[in-house]
Each structure stands twice: as C-alpha cells, then as structure tokens.
Amino acid sequence: MLTLSLILIPLFAGVVSLITKNNSAKQLALIGALVELALAVVIYTQFQPTASQQFGFSYPWIASAGISFAGAIDGISLLLVMLTAFLTPLIILSTFRQPYKNASTFYALILFMQSALMGVFTATDAFLFYLFFEAALIPIYFLAAVWGGENRIQVTFKFFVYTIFGSLFMLVALVYLYYQTTAGQGHTSDISAFYKLALDAHKQGYIFWAFFIAFAIKMPLFPFHTWQPDTYTESPTPATMLLAGIMLKMGIYGVIRFILPIVPLGLQTWGKTAIVLSVIGIVYGSIIAVQQRDMKRLIAYSSFAHVGLMAAGVFSQTLSGVQGALIQMLAHGINVVGLFFIVEIIFSRTKTRNIEQLGGITQRTPNLTVYFMILVLGSVALPLTNGFVGEFLLLRGIFESNIWLGAVAGTTIILGAVYMLRLFQKSMFGNKSSFTEHFADLSFSERAVLMPLVVMVFWMGLYPNFFLKLTEPAVSNLLQMIHY
Amino acid sequence: MLPIVLLSIFGLLVLYLGFQKSQNLLLPVTLLVLAITLVANFMHWNDVPSLYFKNMLYENKLTMAFSGIALLSALLIVALTRGFKDNESAQPAEYYAIMLFSLVGALMMIGFENLIMLFVGVEILSVSMYVLTGSDKKNLRSNEAALKYFLMGAFATGIMLFGMAMLYGATGSFNITALKSYVLTNAAPSVMLYVGMLMLLIGMLFKVSAAPFHFWTPDVYDGAPTLFTAFMSTIVKTAGFAAIYRLLSHSFSGMYDFWWVTMAAITVLTLLAGNITAVYQESFKRMMAYSSISHAGYLLLSLTALTSQSQSAIVFYSLAYSLATISAFGVFLVVSKEVAISLPEKADNFDAFNGLGKKNPLLAFVLTVSMLSLAGIPLTAGFWGKFFVFSSVVERGLTWLLIVAVLMSAVGIYYYFRAVIAAYMREGELATIKIPPFYRFVLIATTIITLIFGLLPDLLKSLV
Numbered sequence: 010m011l012t013l014s015l016i017l018i019p020l021f022a023g024v025v026s027l028i029t030k031n032n033s034a035k036q037l038a039l040i041g042a043l044v045e046l047a048l049a050v051v052i053y054t055q056f057q058p059t060a061s062q063q064f065g066f067s068y069p070w071i072a073s074a075g076i077s078f079a080g081a082i083d084g085i086s087l088l089l090v091m092l093t094a095f096l097t098p099l100i101i102l103s104t105f106r107q108p109y110k111n112a113s114t115f116y117a118l119i120l121f122m123q124s125a126l127m128g129v130f131t132a133t134d135a136f137l138f139y140l141f142f143e144a145a146l147i148p149i150y151f152l153a154a155v156w157g158g159e160n161r162i163q164v165t166f167k168f169f170v171y172t173i174f175g176s177l178f179m180l181v182a183l184v185y186l187y188y189q190t191t192a193g194q195g196h197t198s199d200i201s202a203f204y205k206l207a208l209d210a211h212k213q214g215y216i217f218w219a220f221f222i223a224f225a226i227k228m229p230l231f232p233f234h235t236w237q238p239d240t241y242t243e244s245p246t247p248a249t250m251l252l253a254g255i256m257l258k259m260g261i262y263g264v265i266r267f268i269l270p271i272v273p274l275g276l277q278t279w280g281k282t283a284i285v286l287s288v289i290g291i292v293y294g295s296i297i298a299v300q301q302r303d304m305k306r307l308i309a310y311s312s313f314a315h316v317g318l319m320a321a322g323v324f325s326q327t328l329s330g331v332q333g334a335l336i337q338m339l340a341h342g343i344n345v346v347g348l349f350f351i352v353e354i355i356f357s358r359t360k361t362r363n364i365e366q367l368g369g370i371t372q373r374t375p376n377l378t379v380y381f382m383i384l385v386l387g388s389v390a391l392p393l394t395n396g397f398v399g400e401f402l403l404l405r406g407i408f409e410s411n412i413w414l415g416a417v418a419g420t421t422i423i424l425g426a427v428y429m430l431r432l433f434q435k436s437m438f439g440n441k442s443s444f445t446e447h448f449a450d451l452s453f454s455e456r457a458v459l460m461p462l463v464v465m466v467f468w469m470g471l472y473p474n475f476f477l478k479l480t481e482p483a484v485s486n487l488l489q490m491i492h493y
Numbered sequence: 494m495l496p497i498v499l500l501s502i503f504g505l506l507v508l509y510l511g512f513q514k515s516q517n518l519l520l521p522v523t524l525l526v527l528a529i530t531l532v533a534n535f536m537h538w539n540d541v542p543s544l545y546f547k548n549m550l551y552e553n554k555l556t557m558a559f560s561g562i563a564l565l566s567a568l569l570i571v572a573l574t575r576g577f578k579d580n581e582s583a584q585p586a587e588y589y590a591i592m593l594f595s596l597v598g599a600l601m602m603i604g605f606e607n608l609i610m611l612f613v614g615v616e617i618l619s620v621s622m623y624v625l626t627g628s629d630k631k632n633l634r635s636n637e638a639a640l641k642y643f644l645m646g647a648f649a650t651g652i653m654l655f656g657m658a659m660l661y662g663a664t665g666s667f668n669i670t671a672l673k674s675y676v677l678t679n680a681a682p683s684v685m686l687y688v689g690m691l692m693l694l695i696g697m698l699f700k701v702s703a704a705p706f707h708f709w710t711p712d713v714y715d716g717a718p719t720l721f722t723a724f725m726s727t728i729v730k731t732a733g734f735a736a737i738y739r740l741l742s743h744s745f746s747g748m749y750d751f752w753w754v755t756m757a758a759i760t761v762l763t764l765l766a767g768n769i770t771a772v773y774q775e776s777f778k779r780m781m782a783y784s785s786i787s788h789a790g791y792l793l794l795s796l797t798a799l800t801s802q803s804q805s806a807i808v809f810y811s812l813a814y815s816l817a818t819i820s821a822f823g824v825f826l827v828v829s830k831e832v833a834i835s836l837p838e839k840a841d842n843f844d845a846f847n848g849l850g851k852k853n854p855l856l857a858f859v860l861t862v863s864m865l866s867l868a869g870i871p872l873t874a875g876f877w878g879k880f881f882v883f884s885s886v887v888e889r890g891l892t893w894l895l896i897v898a899v900l901m902s903a904v905g906i907y908y909y910f911r912a913v914i915a916a917y918m919r920e921g922e923l924a925t926i927k928i929p930p931f932y933r934f935v936l937i938a939t940t941i942i943t944l945i946f947g948l949l950p951d952l953l954k955s956l957v
Contacts, residue, residue, distance in 0.1 A: 071951045074884075136880075143871040154918055162918050166910065173870070174903040180880075181899055184887045 011052050011064045012080045015090060015127045018045050019097075023120030031112040035105060038116035042098035045123065049094030056087055058479055060486035062133065070137070075197040080131040084483035088335055088476065089130040089262055092342045093255050097123045099461060100250045103350050105454045107357065109156055109245070118148040122251055129259050135183045135198045138266075142259060143176055149251055153244035161243045168240040175226035175233070179263075182219035186271065203271050204490060210274040217275030220268050221283060227260035228316045230283075231290035241309035246353040249305065253312045254346040258338045261316070264323050265331060265487070273491040276326065283324045284410065288418050290317030295424035299431065304352045304362045307432055308345065311388065311425065315341050318421055321414070322403035326491060330406020331484045336476055337399025340387065340469055344396060347384040347462040351377070354455060355436065359444040364432060369441030374450040378437060380459040385433045387466040389426045395469035494545040494552065495533040496560060497600050499526070504593035511586020520574065523589040527568040530596075534560050544606055548668065551606040558808045558957045559603040559735040566727040566815045567596055572935045573823050574720055588628060592724065595621030599732035603739075608657045608667040608693075611736060615653070615700060618732060619646050622725055626717040638716025645699070645709040653696020659689030669744040676747040690745055691755065694737070701733035703759050703793060704766040707786050711770075714782035715841075719829070722778065723822035726785040727815040734792050738807055741796055749799065756797040761897055763790035768901040771908045776841045777825055780908055781818070784867060787905060788814050794898055795882040798889040806881035808957050813874035813946065817866035820939040821912075823932065824860045828853075831926050843911050848921025856926065857916040859936045866943050868909040869902050874946035881954070 022041025026034045056063060065081030082090060101119060109115045125148065128141030146169065154165040183198070190202045208216070226233045241249050268276060276283075294314030301307035319337050322330035354377065355370070356362050371378045383394070390396035400422065408415035451459070469476060503526040510519055534557055537543075542553035571592065577583035598617025605611040623646065627639025661667055663686035664675040676682065699706040714722045745752060767787030774780040788810075795806045828849060833840035850857035866875030879902060886895045915921075928936070946953055 069951075070949075071954060073951065073955050140871045140876075143876075147865075147870065147872070151917070154914070162914055166914065169910065170903065170906050173906055177899045177903055180883070181887075181892075181895055184880075184884050185892070187884075188887050 010066060011048065011055075012082055012131050013066045014048055015045065015052070015094075015131065016080070016124050018048060019120040019124040019127065023117040023124065026113055026120060027117040029113055034113040034116045035101065038120055039098060039101045041120055042094075042101050042123065045127075046094045046098055049091050052082065053087065053091060056082070056084075056479070058084065058482060060084070060482040065133070067133075070134075075195050076136050077134050077199070078137060079134045079199070080128070080137070081133050082131055084480040085262070085265060085335065085487075086130050088339060088480055089255075089258055090127060092258065092339050093123060093126050093130065095461075095465075096250070096254050096342055096346055099346065099458050100247050100254070102454060103250070103353070103458045104247050106452065107353075111155075115152070115156060118152050119247060119251070122148040122152070122256075126255055126259070130262060133200055135187065135200050135203060138200070139176070139180055139183055142179075142263070143173065145256060145259065146172055149248060149256060152248040152251070153240060156245040156248070158243040158245075160239070164236075164239040164243045168236040171233075171236045172226055175223040177223075178219040179223035179267075182216045182223075185216065200266065203267075206271065208272075208274075210278065213272040213275030214278055215275075217268060217272045217279050220263070220272070221279070224260040224263040224268070225286070225320075227263070228257055228320060229260075229313065230317060230320055231286050231293055234290065234294075234313050237313055238306055238309045241312070242303060242305045246305075246349055249309075250346045250349050253309070253349065254342040257312070257316055258342065261319050261323060261334060261338060264320065265334070269323070269326065269331075270487055270490050276324070276491075280324050280326065281411070284321045284407070284414055287317040287321035287324065288407075288414050290314065291321070291418055291421045292424070295421060295428060298428040299424065301428075302363050302365055304355070304364055304432060304436065305349070307364075307428060308348050308352065311428060312341070312345050314421060314425070315345075318400065318403050318418060321418055322406045325406045325410035326488065327406040327409045328485060328488055329402045330410070331488065332477055332480060333399050333402025333404075333406055335480050335484070336469070336473060337396075337403055339476060340395035340399045340466075343462050343465045343469075344384055344388045347380070347459060347466075348388065350455075350458055351381050351384065354451070358448055361444050364435040366442055366444050367436040368439035368445060369437075370445050370448050371437045372441075374448060376451045376456065380451070380456075380463055381433065381437065383463050383466055384459075385429045387470070389429045390422055393467070393470045395466045395473075397470060398473040494550055494604075495536070496530045496564070497550075497597055499530045499533055500593050500597045500600070503530075504590050504597070507593060508586055508590040511584070511590075516585060519585050519589055520571070523571050523593065524568065526593065527564060527571060531561065531564045531568060534564055549607045549610050550601065550604045552604055554957055555804060555808070556604040556735070559731060559811070560600050562808070562812050562815055563596060563599045563603065563728045563731050565812075566731065566819060567592060567724070569816075569819050569935050569939060570720060570724050570727070572931050573723070573819075573826065575929060575931065583628070588625065591621045591624055595625075595724075596728070599728050602732040603735040605736065605739070606669060608660065608669065608672075612650075612654060612657060614732070614736075615696075616650065618729060619650065619700070622646075622721075622729060625721040625724065626713055628721065629718045632716075634716040635718065636716075638713045641716075642709055642713045649696045649699035649706065652692050652699075656689045656692025656694075656696060659685045660693065661689075663689060669740070672744040673747070676745060687748075687751065690748070690752070693740070694752070694755075697733060697737050697740070698759060701730055701737070701789050701792075702786050703789050704762040704786065705759075707763065707766060707789075710786055711779050711782040714785070715776065715778050719778065719822055719826050722781070723819055726781065726818050726822075730785065730789065730792075731811045731815060734789075734796075734807055734811060738796060738804070742799060742803070746799070753797055753799075756793060757891070757894055760790055760793040760797050760894065763787070763793055764898060764901045768904040768908075772904060774908070775843065777829075777843050777845065777912065778841050780843075780911075781821065781825075784905070784908070785818070787901065788867070790901070791879060791882050791898065794894065795885050797894065798885040798891060800885045800888045802881060802885035802888055805954050805957050806878070806885050809874070809881055809946075809950065809953055810878035812953065813866060813878040813943065816939045816943050817863040817873075817875055820859050820863040820936055820943070821867070823936050823939070824856050824863070827926055827928060827932070828856065828923070831923065835922075843915050844919075844921075846912055846915035846921075847919040848923050849916040851921075852923055852925045855933070855936070856928070859940045860916055861913050862940045862943055864909040864913050866947070868906045870906075872944070872947045874943045874950070876947060877950035877954075881950075 601614030629635035771783035
C-alpha cells in the first residue's frame with residue numbers, strides 16, 4: 010500500500026494543482042512533493058536491508074492475459090525512490106523566483122512526472138514498467154516543449170520520437186519474453202518470471218539489443234546521444250533537472266532490472282561492446298564538454314560523460330561496478346540538479362549562459378561561490394564528496410572486467426576536472442564583465458534548495474555505507490543469479 | 494437481428510420526416526433510433542450464437558461487439574451533425590436516412606453467414622457512401638471524390654462478385670460454413686477456390702483501403718464533407734474488418750498456409766504506404782486519410798497472425814481507432830470552420846490548429862488525447878489496441894513483421910504530433926470557439942472512454 014501511495018500521491022497532487030489558480034499552484038505542488046518525501050522517509054525507516062521485495066501491491070489488471078498492476082520495493086528501487094522523492098521538492102522550490110505562465114499546468118506536469126517515475130522504479134510487472142516508462146515521457150515532453158527556449162519545438166520533438174522509437178524495441182522484447190513464460194494455463198508478465206526463462210544464447214543476443222537500444226537512448230549512451238545536449242539546453246531548467254537528475258536513471262535502472270538478469274548470455278557476448286560504447290561516450294563527452302561555452306550545454310555533456318561511466322560499471326557485472334553505479338546515480342542526480350540550478354541563478358541575473366561573458370562573480374557572492382564550488386568538487390569526484398565514492402567503485406568494477414577499458418574510463422577523472430574547473434574559473438573568477446557588474450548573492454529560497462544538496466554531497470562522501478548497505482543484498486542477489 | 498429491422502424501418506420513417514415541416518425532429522429522432530438500436534443490439538448478449546433468416550445471418554458476441562462499435566460510432570457522428578443547419582443546400586432527411594441504411598449494410602457485413610449477404614451488405618454500405626461523399630453538390634472536389642469512389646468501388650465490387658462466383662463454382666454453396674467444411678475435407682481443392690478466395694479478398698481489402706488498393710482513399714477522404722469522412726473511416730473500416738476476419742478465421746482458416754503470405758505482403762505494403770506518405774501531408778484531412786490506411790495495416794497485422802488473441806485485438810483496436818478518429822474529426826470540424834472565415838487557404842492544414850491550446854483548452858486536450866491514442870502512446874486505448882495486435886503477431890512467431898510494424902508506429906508519432914505541436918506550441922490567433930452542448934458531450938465522451946480503456950483495457954478485452 011505504501012508503494013502504491015508513492016505513485017498516487019503525486020498524481021493526486023498534480024490533479025489538484027491542475028484545477029487550482031495559477032498563483033497558488035507552486036505552494037500546493039511543493040506541499041504535495043514534501044508529503045511524498047515524508048512517505049519515502051517512512052518507507053526508508055521500515056525497509057529491511059535484505060534482497061527481498063517489500064511493501065508490495067498487486068491487483069489483477071488484464072486478468073485474462075496474466076498481466077497485473079503490481080509493484081514493490083527492493084534495495085535498488087529504494088535508492089531511486091529516495092532520489093526522486095528528495096529531488097522533486099527541491100526542483101519545485103528552485104522555480105519559486107521564476108514565474109512560469111500557466112503555472113498550474115506546469116506544476117501539475119512536474120508532479121505527474123514524479124508519479125510516473127515512482128511507477129517506473131517500483132513496478133514489478135514488465136508491462137506496467139513499460140507503461141510508466143512511456144508515460145513519464147509525456148509530461149516531460151510538454152514541459153520542455155511548451156516552456157522551453159527558442160528551438161524547443163524541433164529539439165524536443167526529436168527527443169520524443171527518438172526515445173519512443175527506442176522504447177518500442179523494448180516493447181517487442183517484453184512481449185516476446187511474455188510469450189516464453191508459462192504460468193498455469195497462460196503467460197505472466199511478472200518480471201521475476203522473466204528471470205527464470207534461461208533462453209538460448211542466440212535469442213538472448215537479440216533481446217539484449219532490443220533492451221539496449223531502448224535504455225541506451227534513454228540514458229543516453231554513445232552513439233544514441235544526439236538528442237540530449239540540445240534537449241537539455243532548450244528545456245526550461247526544472248525540466249532539465251528532471252531529465253538529467255532523475256529520468257536518465259530510468260535507463261540505468263532498466264539495465265540493472267532487465268538486461269543483467271534476463272539476458273546474461275547475451276551480455277556475455279555483447280557486454281564488451283556495450284562497455285566500449287559507454288567508454289567512448291565518457292571520453293567523447295568529456296572532450297566536447299571542455300570546448301563548450303554555454304554553461305547548460307557544458308553540464309549536459311558532462312552528464313553524458315558521467316552516464317557513460319555508470320553504464321560501463323553496470324555492464325561490467327561486478328559487485329563494485331553495479332554498486333558504484335547505484336551510488337553514482339544518487340550522487341550524479343544531486344550534483345547535476347545543483348549545477349543546473351546554479352546555471353539558472355546566474356542566467357536569471359545576467360541573462361547569459363556564455364562563460365566567456367561571465368566572470369568576477371566571486372567577489373560579492375560568498376554564498377554562491379561556496380555552494381557552486383562544493384557541487385563542482387562533488388562532480389569532479391574529489392575524495393570526501395559524493396562523486397568520489399561512486400567513481401571509485403565504478404572504475405574498480407570496470408578494471409575488474411577489463412584493465413584497458415578501465416584505464417581509458419579512468420581519464421574521466423582528469424577530463425572531468427578540466428571541464429568542471431574551467432566552468433567554475435571562467436564564470437566565477439577573473440574580471441567583472443558588463444553582465445556581472447551587479448550580481449546579488451543567493452536569496453533565502455535559493456539557499457533552501459542548495460543547502461540540502463550540499464549536505465547530501467558531504468553525507469554521501471563521508472558515510473557512503475549508509476546507502477551502500479541498502480542496496481548490497483539486492484545487488485549481490487542479482488549478480489548471483491547471473492553467475493550461477 | 495432486431496437492429497437490422499429497426500434500422501430499416503426507422504430509416505424510412507426518417508426519410509418521411511423530411512417531407513413534413515418537421516426538420517427539427519430529424520436529429521433527435523435519428524439519435525433516438527440509434528440509441529434504441531444500440532440497446533437492442535446487446536439484448537441477446539448472453540444467448541448462444543444463433544442463425545437468422547434461413548441461415549443467412551449469424552449472431553454471436555463477436556458480431557454484436559462489432560455492430561456495437563459501428564452503432565456507437567454512428568451515434569457519436571450523428572450527434573456531431575447539428576442537423577446540417579450550417580449548409581443551405583443540405584438535405585438532412587436524406588443524409589440521416591442514408592446513414593441509417595448504410596448501417597444496415599454494415600451490420601449485414603458483420604454478421605453474414607452467406608456470401609450473398611456479404612455482397613448485399615457491401616453494396617448497401619458502398620452505395621450509401623458514394624452518395625454521402627458527393628453530398629456537397631456545389632463543391633467540385635466532393636463531386637470528383639464521389640465519382641472516383643464510385644468508379645473504383647464498382648471495379649472492386651465486380652472483382653469481389655467474380656470471386657464469389659468462383660467460390661460457388663468450386664464448392665457449390667454460398668454458405669460460408671459449407672465453404673469451411675469444403676476447405677477442411679478436400680485435401681486438393683480446385684484452383685477455382687484459390688482464385689475465388691483471392692478475388693473476394695481483393696474486393697474486401699479495397700473497401701478497407703489496404704495497399705495496393707488504397708489509391709482512392711486520400712482523394713475521397715479529402716473531398717467528402719468532413720462528417721462523412723469520419724463516418725467512412727470508422728464504420729466502413731469496422732464492418733470491413735469484421736467481414737474479412739469472419740472469412741479468414743471461419744471459412745478459410747484451413748488454408749492459412751496459403752493465404753498468410755499474401756496477407757503478410759499486403760500488411761507490409763499497407764503499413765509502409767500509409768505511414769510514410771502521411772508524413773508528407775500538409776492537409777490534416779489527407780493525413781487522416783493516410784492514417785486510416787496505416788491503421789488498416791495494423792488491423793491486417795492481427796489478421797495475418799490470426800491467433801486466439803486476434804479476435805479481441807481487432808475488436809479493441811477498432812473501438813480505440815473509431816473513438817480517436819471521431820474526436821479528431823470533431824475537433825477539426827469546428828476549428829477548420831472557424832479558421833475558414835479568416836484564412837480559408839489554411840483551413841484544411843495542420844496550421845489550422847495553431848494556438849488552439851491558449852483559448853480553447855478543451856478542444857486542444859481532446860485533440861491531444863485522440864492523437865496520442867492514434868499514435869499508440871500508453872495511457873490511451875490506442876496503446877492497448879497496438880499492444881494486443883502486436884501480441885498476437887508475437888504469438889504467431891512473425892517477429893520480422895512486428896519489426897516493420899514497430900518502426901512504422903514510430904513514424905506515426907511524427908505526423909500525429911504535428912497536430913499536437915500546432916495546438917500547444919505554435920502561435921496562432923484563434924479566438925475562443927463556441928462549442929454547442931451536444932458537441933461538447935461527444936468530444937468529452939470519446940476522450941473519457943479512450944482514457945478509461947487506456948487505464949483499464951480489461952473492461953473491454955474480457956468481454957469478447
């Protein structure tokens with residue numbers, strides 16, 4: 010029941026927000042998101058750190074076909090549920106100084122998005138997962154396409170068609186798997202039934218690719234990333250935060266839930282290819298990020314590079330790789346939302362995102378400087394910050410799998426430092442420009458967004474075990490299933 | 494078989510109403526007739542399948558479901574007509590009567606047990622459609638469309654009739670159950686059977702605008718008055734597919750190995766022709782014409798697979814498609830009429846929807862849901878329609894066919910979303926459009942049903 014409430018509360022709050030007046034919608038949305046956060050905390054406190062599925066619900070949905078409306082939470086889900094519940098109120102709060110037209114629809118869409126994301130992370134029925142996976146796309150598409158920048162129409166349309174195109178392959182794979190199951194008279198779409206299928210290697214190869222294309226587009230991995238920088242740049246910042254902070258994790262979550270346990274033999278054949286593509290993405294994304302002038306675009310490419318590392322870790326099928334990916338998903342979500350917010354703060358004051366036109370902001374803004382610096386350091390994986398734990402585990406996992414690929418992936422640490430520090434230096438230090446002459450420091454509501462993020466940066470950096478022990482049983486159980 | 498009787502009698506009554514000075518009664522009476530027929534249709538829901546009229550017509554849950562879809566679509570479309578008061582030269586009594594008569598044809602196509610009934614049904618429906626297509630008498634394009642439709646349709650009917658004659662020659666009967674037993678008992682049937690079957694299928698495939706027999710569709714859909722386009726694209730399609738399904742699953746099921754290759758080829762062609770051409774359309778109405786071709790392709794997909802799933806898949810798909818099409822045309826009708834006043838050259842284009850979301854949130858929302866449903870995006874009935882169709886294909890093991898279909902449905906998203914983008918993201922000067930209450934009711938009803946079946950598909954699927 011708790012799990013179902015996770016999906017229903019934002020849905021309900023969204024509907025309420027839709028019918029309220031524009032000027033009170035944001036407070037209402039914030040309250041809804043905070044209730045959701047409280048619920049996630051309750052779930053956390055009652056969660057037993059074992060490999061089992063907990064707080065499950067299951068109702069017959071298409072009874073004649075053995076498809077049920079079912080969800081539950083295990084360690085892997087819990088981490089992402091917490092990430093979603095934690096980031097959404099902050100994303101809503103981050104918009105408080107920025108008036109959006111048709112605010113009630115705007116906030117309703119954010120809440121609908123949250124509801125769909127919760128559904129994705131908790132569904133235990135394959136078709137329900139697919140439904141939420143696609144449903145999440147509709148609110149984010151409208152958020153980006155209606156409230157976005159100048160080229161929003163073409164850019165977001167490309168994003169929409171591209172991702173749906175990918176998901177359709179997943180649908181084919183799911184339907185195929187569904188027909189391979191046997192449950193009494195008919196078939197079942199329970200994901201755990203898919204785990205027991207043990208298809209032959211040839212078929213697994215095809216299914217691997219069907220899933221891979223869907224998830225690789227969503228993340229995105231090289232060479233399926235072409236929609237991403239434009240979409241991140243053109244979307245309004247809250248939508249970008251949702252995309253980069255949470256939605257991207259749907260892809261990695263999908264890999265962990267579907268590719269690893271269902272097609273281990275396919276992964277044996279094609280896993281190396283997948284890692285190579287991910288590693289190419291890391292280096293390629295980093296190199297392009299170094300050359301960017303637009304801050305939002307720079308962070309978009311950095312996000313592309315980071316997700317490559319996470320994917321490589323998961324495809325390495327090692328405990329530290331998968332664990333690292335999970336902790337890094339959390340860390341990346343926090344850092345990237347913080348960074349996009351800082352870009353938005355700078356943009357709202359200077360009306361530019363071009364780092365060549367910025368500079369000299371540090372002198373009068375001690376607060377902004379400190380928060381920005383901490384998030385940058387978290388992002389470049391400095392020890393004691395959240396990025397370090399994740400990247401360390403990820404690289405260890407990739408090294409275990411293949412030492413050369415690990416070495417190439419390792420360049421992410423150096424390149425990451427190059428582009429992130431360049432971003433910080435060019436925008437914050439140096440001489441004032443005409444754009445940054447009058448730059449006010451952070452307001453209260455801005456600090457209220459950044460403070461929790463920064464606390465998390467240190468918390469995860471200093472005491473990662475708090476999070477790692479939640480997921481460990483579920484992950485080792487998953488890996489045992491593959492390496493039986 | 495009460496619906497057929499009711500429709501015929503009341504059709505005449507409606508025709509006579511036109512003679513009197515009681516034009517205002519036409520719309521309510523027609524709606525009432527359709528509502529009564531719809532109820533009458535489901536009265537025998539729990540009865541065993543039975544034969545009527547000396548084994549000429551057949552009735553079971555499936556035929557009732559198809560008839561229900563056709564009648565419901567007709568009811569909704571008639572509610573959109575508003576008594577044809579906008580058009581001076583319109584002859585409402587004739588239009589309503591023809592619509593009722595055409596439904597008689599549709600119901601005969603759905604429930605035929607004898608090929609003669611199929612032929613009579615097809616003819617009743619087609620002739621009605623020729624007339625309705627040309628009903629905008631002073632419009633050149635409407636006339637052209639009617640003539641084109643009639644000439645092409647006559648050819649197709651001829652081929653179909655020839656096919657039936659051959660089937661009779663081969664088996665000695667027009668009864669489709671006799672046909673079935675002939676196919677099952679004769680290990681080496683005569684060549685006439687094969688030729689006859691193919692010709693019959695070609696005739697039917699023409700009616701549902703499957704490629705390569707689809708060339709009439711865009712011109713006819715474009716030329717016909719929009720309401721009748723909606724009528725054609727829902728009711729003719731539903732009845733046509735019900736008939737083809739009955740032929741393939743009943744009479745010719747024993748020859749699956751022979752016809753599935755043909756059907757697969759036609760399916761692929763239809764999917765490609767419909768979807769790819771739709772991308773290049775500037776006119777919304779023409780896009781809807783190609784979209785109807787592509788949906789014929791998805792329905793054919795399920796027929797090609799022909800598994801135990803196919804039956805409910807086709808019913809579900811037909812309903813989802815009909816509802817979405819009606820609401821799309823409903824919105825288009827009011828919007829294009831409004832736009833035609835200021836910018837007549839844009840009235841048929843996607844541009845007509847520009848800026849719809851600002852002042853007309855209801856219309857924009859209805860349009861969006863219908864486009865999402867046609868594109869097969871989750872949370873709408875259209876998604877489950879595609880899902881069940883795709884499932885049946887996987888069950889048969891025709892994965893390559895499914896890949897084509899999946900790629901084409903990705904293409905579909907492209908053109909359906911042009912309307913959504915126009916409505917929400919482009920600038921336009923549309924004023925608030927006044928929507929009559931009847932109209933509003935139809936639009937809201939189709940949208941809500943689409944969403945309900947999108948969330949709870951089992952409500953319908955468990956029935957048939």
